[in-house]
Structures are given as structure tokens and as C-alpha cells.
Amino acid sequence: MLSRLIASDYRNFTRLDVDIPAAGLVVVGENGHGKTNLLEAVAYLALLRSFRGARDADVVRFGAPAFHVRATLMRPSAYDTISVGYERSSRRKRATLDGVEQPRLTSALGALPSVQFSPADVALVAGGPGERRRYLDVMLALSSRPYLQALQQYRAALLRRNAALRIAQRDGGRGAEPEARVSVWEPAMAEHGGFIAAARHAFVRDHAARFTQLSAAIGERHTVAMKYAASGGEQAGDLLTDARAQTEAYTRTFAQQRPHELRRGVTLVGPHRDDLPLSLGGRDLRTFGSAGQQRSAAIALRLLELATLRDAVGHPPLLLLDDPFAELDLGRAARVLSLLEGAGASQVLLAVPRVEDIPAAFTRLEQRSMHDGMLGVTATREPA
Ligand SMILES: Nc1ncnc2c1ncn2[C@@H]1O[C@H](COP(=O)(O)OP(=O)(O)O)[C@@H](O)[C@H]1O
Ligand SMILES: [Mg+2]
Known part of the structure; x- marks a missing residue:
């Protein structure tokens, strides 16, 4: 849990220093004053x-050389303080835990687990496959160190295989030597890619029914479903969650695809090309869902993320609610609220444009106003 946040030269904050009560805080302010920036700064710590x-250079306050975000944590967090800083000129990012600089940034990853709910989440459903892969990767990496490591190793090998493919394509793609420079990365990609694909399949196998239930609980009348769609064609059912079987399949597929990819100059098959397609009554939710239905499915995905992180970490993550009920009808908003409450007591940071937008369940929380990147003592509205 968060007890104090200091954000220096982050977005439109010159220096924002705020104590956060154990139950949480409501931030009220008009559009463009820094509410989302505040939630973003907190999520940056996770x-x-x-x-x-956004790129790191773009979250540094305009004209400033660097940003810093520091937090004081309290139980059940494993650390007392966490800080992250980024310097524009050197492009260096540093993280400390309890004042100790981490030799690897990723050691600090997930020290303050959080889940955000925002109208922008609709991109999870309406956007391209990359949005849904990122959803899976962030959730699984924050829940499992081995997944995080596999992801890093896979990405590193993929980058180098793609670089070799680009060079081979430029040079005409023929001969044993360019091919060897490509294939040398395949064992690492097959090993780590196999682990990633198996873990994602296992997540979908274990959570698809819950996702359907959550969507129904929010008020969807038709069945909402998720499945995992692999880019390299499917294997037989039981093998999907077996990392070794996935690795063997990738080993074959990468070799088979190689001649084609040498001409195309890019790796076309692997977990970096997979998708998590969502459907509504059997039809693609991305194409046929209404805005409200897509928003609801995105909320169900976030609720699933909340439960997954809670189970992995052992306590509920911090909830970052960014005007979460905008565009939802009252019935759905009420049901989402009760699902959130059912997810277990946890600290809440809620951002809303007006005091009237605070749901009754959160009116007991301390309120602060946000104006031009500065927090006021109480949430008083600007005179018209
Ligand atoms: N790097 C930056 N430096 C200074 N201001 C920024 C930076 N990035 C965004 N902003 C400002 O932040 C404001 C938007 O803040 P935001 O938190 O998204 O608003 P809201 O309160 O509506 O959620 C805009 O006024 C924008 O100009
Ligand atoms: Mg906002």
C-alpha cells in the first residue's frame, strides 16, 4: 500500500507531494489538469x-531534464520505499528499493502492484492484437518471475533474429551464411517462446470461464468468451499448456518459416504474433460489439487481472480508477462497483471530473482537488 507519493517533473507536476490514506483518495478536477498523470505516476512504480x-522522454515535464517518482509504502508491501528516475540526456532510468539502486531495473518491477480501470481500456477489446498481448504479458510478468525472464530473453533473441532477417533480405536472402545468422537465435526463441505460449494457454484455460461469468455479472446478456489464438497454427489440445511441446513445435516452425521469412525480412510466427480474440454470442467482439459492450468486456479483463495479481502477490493490488464509470449505464456501473468491492478490501485512487461523479461507495474517501498539476486541500469546484 501507498502512504506517500512524490512526483518531481513528472508530466505537469513540478513537485507533487501527497499523503495517501490507507483506504485511498479521490482526486477531483477538470479535464487536462493532471488526474490521469497522477495515476500514471503511481502505475509507473509497478x-x-x-x-x-508513452515514451519516457515524453513523461518528463516539458523543458525539465529528468523526472523522479518516489513512494513510501506500508504493509503489506515488501519494501518501505521505491523510487524511479529517468534522465533525458543520458536516457538512463534508475530504480531503488529501500534506497538501494537496483543493478537490474526489473528487480523493482511489481514492487507496488496496481491495476488500472479507465475508459481507455476499451482499446484492450477494440484495438489490435498487440493490446491484448501486452495485457497478458504485463499481468503474467507481474505474477511470475520465470514468465518475466522468458519474455525478456525471447524479446532479445527476436530482436536479433529480425535484425539478421533484415540484413539477409537486403542482401538478397541467399546462401548458407545469412541463414546461419538467422537460425542461431531460434533455439533461444523456441525455448522461451515455448514457455510464454504455454503460460498464456494455461492462463486462458484456467480463466476463460471466469471471464465469461464476470461479463455476465456486469450485465452482458450474450455469452462473452476468450480464447488463445496462436500465430503458427494449433497443436492438439493437451499439448498447448506443455512448454516442452510448445518449444518442439516452435523449433520446427521457425525452421520451416525461415526461407519465407528471409524474403520478408521479419519473424512472422511466435508469441509476439499471437492474439487473445474475444467474442460476444459467438461473434467477434472487436467488430460487432457496441461501445458499451466493449467497455464492459474490458472491465471484465481488468477484474480478471485484479484477481490474478491478488492471487500471485497474496494481497489485493492498488486500484487505480480513472473515471471508470464514464459511458456505462447506471445498472452496469453499480454491478461493476459491487464486483470491485467483492474483489477484497484494497486501497483506491479514484479520479473523476466532478464531485457528483463519485460513487456512493467512495464518498467516505478523502477528497483532493487537482488544478494545473497541483493538489488542493479539498475538492471545491472552480467558480463558473
Ligand atoms: N511531459 C509533460 N510535461 C508537462 N505537461 C504535460 C506533459 N505531458 C502531458 N502534460 C499535460 O498534462 C495535461 C493532461 O493531464 P491528464 O492527467 O491527462 O488530465 P486529466 O486530469 O484530464 O486526466 C495536459 O494539460 C498536458 O499538456
Ligand atoms: Mg484523464
């Missing part, structure tokens, strides 16, 4: 990057 996918 992900070590922007949850909006």
Missing part, C-alpha cells in the same frame, strides 16, 4: 513505464 504507452 510497470517502470507509462501505462499509456
Whole structure:
């Protein structure tokens, strides 16, 4: 849990220093004043990057050389303090836990686990496969060190195989030597890619029914379903969650695809090309779902993430609610609220444009106003 946050030169905060009560905090402010920036700064401590996918250089306050985000934590967090800083000129990012600089950034990953709910989450459902892969990767990496390591190793090998493929394509793609420079990365990709694919399949196998239930509980009348779609064609059912079988399959597929990929200059098959397609009554939710239905499915995905992180970490993650009920009808908003409450007591940071937008369940929380990157004592509205 978070007890104090200090954000320096982060987005539109010159220096924001806020005590966070154990139950949480509501931030009220008009559009563009820094509410999402505040939630983003908190999530930065979990992900070590922007949850909006912004580049580090872009979250540094305009004209400033560097940003710092520091937090004081309390039980049940494993650490007392965490800090992250990024310097524009050197492009260096550093993280400390309890004041000790981490030799590897990833050691600090997940020290303050959080899950965010925001209208922008609709991209999880309506956006491309990359959005859903990122959803799976962030959730699984924060829940499992071996997954995080496999992901890093896979990405490193993929980058180098793609670089070799690009060179081979430029040079005409013929001959044993360029091919050897490509194939040398395949054992690592097959090993780590196999682990990643098996873990994602296992997640979908274990959580697909829950996802369908959550969608129904939010108020969806038709069946909402998820499945895992591998880019390299499917194997027989039981093998899907077996990392060794996945590795063997990738070993064959990478070799088979190689001649084609030497011409194309890019790796076309692997977990980096897979998807998590969602359906509504058997039809693609991305194409046929209404905005409200897509928002609801995105919320069900976040609720699933919340439960997964809670189970992995042993306590509920911090909830970052960014105007979460915008565009939802009242019935759905009420059901989402009760599902959130059912997910277990946890600290909440809620951002809303107006005091009237605070759901009754959160009116007991301390309120602060956000104006031009500065927090006020109480949530008073600007005179019209
Ligand atoms: N790197 C940056 N430096 C300074 N200001 C920034 C930076 N990035 C975004 N902003 C400002 O932050 C504001 C948006 O804040 P945001 O938290 O998204 O608003 P909201 O309160 O609506 O959630 C905009 O005014 C934008 O100009
Ligand atoms: Mg916002």
C-alpha cells in the first residue's frame, strides 16, 4: 500500500507531494489538469513505464531534464520505499528499493502492484492484437518471475533474429551464411517462446470461464468468451499448456518459416504474433460489439487481472480508477462497483471530473482537488 507519493517533473507536476490514506483518495478536477498523470505516476512504480504507452522522454515535464517518482509504502508491501528516475540526456532510468539502486531495473518491477480501470481500456477489446498481448504479458510478468525472464530473453533473441532477417533480405536472402545468422537465435526463441505460449494457454484455460461469468455479472446478456489464438497454427489440445511441446513445435516452425521469412525480412510466427480474440454470442467482439459492450468486456479483463495479481502477490493490488464509470449505464456501473468491492478490501485512487461523479461507495474517501498539476486541500469546484 501507498502512504506517500512524490512526483518531481513528472508530466505537469513540478513537485507533487501527497499523503495517501490507507483506504485511498479521490482526486477531483477538470479535464487536462493532471488526474490521469497522477495515476500514471503511481502505475509507473509497478510497470517502470507509462501505462499509456508513452515514451519516457515524453513523461518528463516539458523543458525539465529528468523526472523522479518516489513512494513510501506500508504493509503489506515488501519494501518501505521505491523510487524511479529517468534522465533525458543520458536516457538512463534508475530504480531503488529501500534506497538501494537496483543493478537490474526489473528487480523493482511489481514492487507496488496496481491495476488500472479507465475508459481507455476499451482499446484492450477494440484495438489490435498487440493490446491484448501486452495485457497478458504485463499481468503474467507481474505474477511470475520465470514468465518475466522468458519474455525478456525471447524479446532479445527476436530482436536479433529480425535484425539478421533484415540484413539477409537486403542482401538478397541467399546462401548458407545469412541463414546461419538467422537460425542461431531460434533455439533461444523456441525455448522461451515455448514457455510464454504455454503460460498464456494455461492462463486462458484456467480463466476463460471466469471471464465469461464476470461479463455476465456486469450485465452482458450474450455469452462473452476468450480464447488463445496462436500465430503458427494449433497443436492438439493437451499439448498447448506443455512448454516442452510448445518449444518442439516452435523449433520446427521457425525452421520451416525461415526461407519465407528471409524474403520478408521479419519473424512472422511466435508469441509476439499471437492474439487473445474475444467474442460476444459467438461473434467477434472487436467488430460487432457496441461501445458499451466493449467497455464492459474490458472491465471484465481488468477484474480478471485484479484477481490474478491478488492471487500471485497474496494481497489485493492498488486500484487505480480513472473515471471508470464514464459511458456505462447506471445498472452496469453499480454491478461493476459491487464486483470491485467483492474483489477484497484494497486501497483506491479514484479520479473523476466532478464531485457528483463519485460513487456512493467512495464518498467516505478523502477528497483532493487537482488544478494545473497541483493538489488542493479539498475538492471545491472552480467558480463558473
Ligand atoms: N511531459 C509533460 N510535461 C508537462 N505537461 C504535460 C506533459 N505531458 C502531458 N502534460 C499535460 O498534462 C495535461 C493532461 O493531464 P491528464 O492527467 O491527462 O488530465 P486529466 O486530469 O484530464 O486526466 C495536459 O494539460 C498536458 O499538456
Ligand atoms: Mg484523464
